[in-house]
Amino acid sequence: MNGIELKPCPFCGSDDVFCSQGPEGEDYVECWDCSAKVESYNGLGDAVSGWNARAIDRDDLLKVADECERADVDGVIDWAARNRKAVG
Ligand SMILES: [Zn+2]
Known part of the structure; x- marks a missing residue:
């Protein structure tokens, strides 16, 4: 572009x-x-x-998604799953 x-x-x-x-x-x-x-x-x-x-870096994003899933905080699981899907 x-x-x-x-x-x-x-x-x-x-x-x-x-x-x-x-x-x-x-x-x-x-x-x-x-x-x-x-x-x-x-x-x-x-x-x-x-x-x-x-x-932010793709690896950082995945790390944050992992941490959110582990922490099992209300509302962030969907967010983490979306991020994981988005970055493959
Ligand atoms: Zn976006």
């Missing part, structure tokens, strides 16, 4: 991430799957680096 490298979504792990420009000229990066969004008025590069700084 124009040589811009976007990391997977930090919230759902999806690779379905795109960048675009909003009605006020703001550039943003958004996840198709969960609508997580990072925007910037300082150019697309800024939005992208903001997104990538927010993204």
